[in-house]
Amino acid sequence: GENVEQHPSTLSVQEGDSAVIKCTYSDSASNYFPWYKQELGKRPQLIIDIRSNVGEKKDQRIAVTLNKTAKHFSLHITETQPEDSAVYFCAASDGGTSYGKLTFGQGTILTVHP
Amino acid sequence: SQTIHQWPATLVQPVGSPLSLECTVEGTSNPNLYWYRQAAGRGLQLLFYSVGIGQISSEVPQNLSASRPQDRQFILSSKKLLLSDSGFYLCAWSAWESFNTGELFFGEGSRLTVL
Numbered sequence: 209g210e211n212v213e214q215h216p217s218t219l220s221v222q223e224g225d226s227a228v229i230k231c232t233y234s235d236s237a238s239n240y241f242p243w244y245k246q247e248l249g250k251r252p253q254l255i256i257d258i259r260s261n262v263g264e265k266k267d268q269r270i271a272v273t274l275n276k277t278a279k280h281f282s283l284h285i286t287e288t289q290p291e292d293s294a295v296y297f298c299a300a301s302d303g304g305t306s307y308g309k310l311t312f313g314q315g316t317i318l319t320v321h322p
Numbered sequence: 323s324q325t326i327h328q329w330p331a332t333l334v335q336p337v338g339s340p341l342s343l344e345c346t347v348e349g350t351s352n353p354n355l356y357w358y359r360q361a362a363g364r365g366l367q368l369l370f371y372s373v374g375i376g377q378i379s380s381e382v383p384q385n386l387s388a389s390r391p392q393d394r395q396f397i398l399s400s401k402k403l404l405l406s407d408s409g410f411y412l413c414a415w416s417a418w419e420s421f422n423t424g425e426l427f428f429g430e431g432s433r434l435t436v437l
Contacts, residue, residue: 214365240424251412251428252366259424297365301424309356309381310426312365 210235212300214313222321227288229316231298232280238300241274241281242310246295255296256283288320324349328413328429335436341386341400343432345413348394352418355396356426357388360410372396373418408436 211234221227233241239260244252258265258272258281265272269288274281285292295317299310328345335341347353354373358366368381370388378388385404389397396413413429 242424242426244426251430252426253428254425257424309368309371310366311368314365 210238210300210302210311212298212311212313214298214316216316217314218317218319220319220321221288223288223290225288227283227285227292227318227320229283229296229298229318230280231282231300231313232278233300233311234279235300235302236276236279237302240301241272242299243270243272243283244297244299244312246297246315248294252297285318288318290320290322293318293320324415324427326413326415326427326429328432330432331430332433333435335403335434337405337436338402341398341403341407341434343398343411343413343434345396345398345429346394347396347415350415350417351393353394353415354418355390355394356414356416357396357398358412358414358428360412360431362409366412370398403434403436405436408434410434 214231219227242257243255245255246252256267256270256272258274260276269286271284295315297315298313301310325348356371357369359369360366370380372378372390375390386400411432414426416426
């Protein structure tokens with residue numbers, strides 16, 4: 209089955225800096241790669257996703273890049289703000305009827321210091 | 323709009339006691355339903371998923387079971403809880419087949435502590 213590795217496990221940045229979280233996956237059939245943000249004690253929520261036919265996707269201060277050859281994808285947050293502090297999870301699935309059968313990374317605790 | 327409800331929000335149970343967590347989805351039909359578990363400081367592990375009434379697939383062997391008695395109801399159960407069952411349980415849904423964008427919508431979660 210799919211295995212997703214996520215690094216780093218913790219990331220501390222100053223407000224205004226950029227943050228990068230990286231994930232690798234093992235199953236070459238995976239073609240859908242979402243990123244979820246989970247604030248303390250709350251439910252995970254989708255912040256951005258990318259499909260295998262796209263190399264990069266951007267939404268305001270958040271961007272995701274995908275390298276299918278190397279089987280890795282990354283989340284980039286620019287101009288970080290204290291409200292960006294949360295746990296971020298990457299995930300992968302092979303789409304189709306497997307949509308929702310996401311394999312998650314272990315999570316990255318991002319702390320943005322004012 | 324679609325909503326997902328999950329209860330109870332917190333639960334403290336002794337070892338060996340039964341468990342029942344319930345999840346319902348409103349505002350959509352034929353959803354795919356999922357139970358995930360999140361251990362402290364860990365990622366989300368898929369426990370069960372269901373593509374229809376009575377159709378349950380288990381992803382990992384464990385002390386838990388799931389049932390889907392109605393289209394938008396998903397129940398997680400155990401006959402005898404173990405200490406290792408402690409964790410944060412999240413129900414989730416996604417749209418069915420061609421309506422599916424891939425996004426998972428999570429419930430608020432149920433925090434289970436087994437003592």
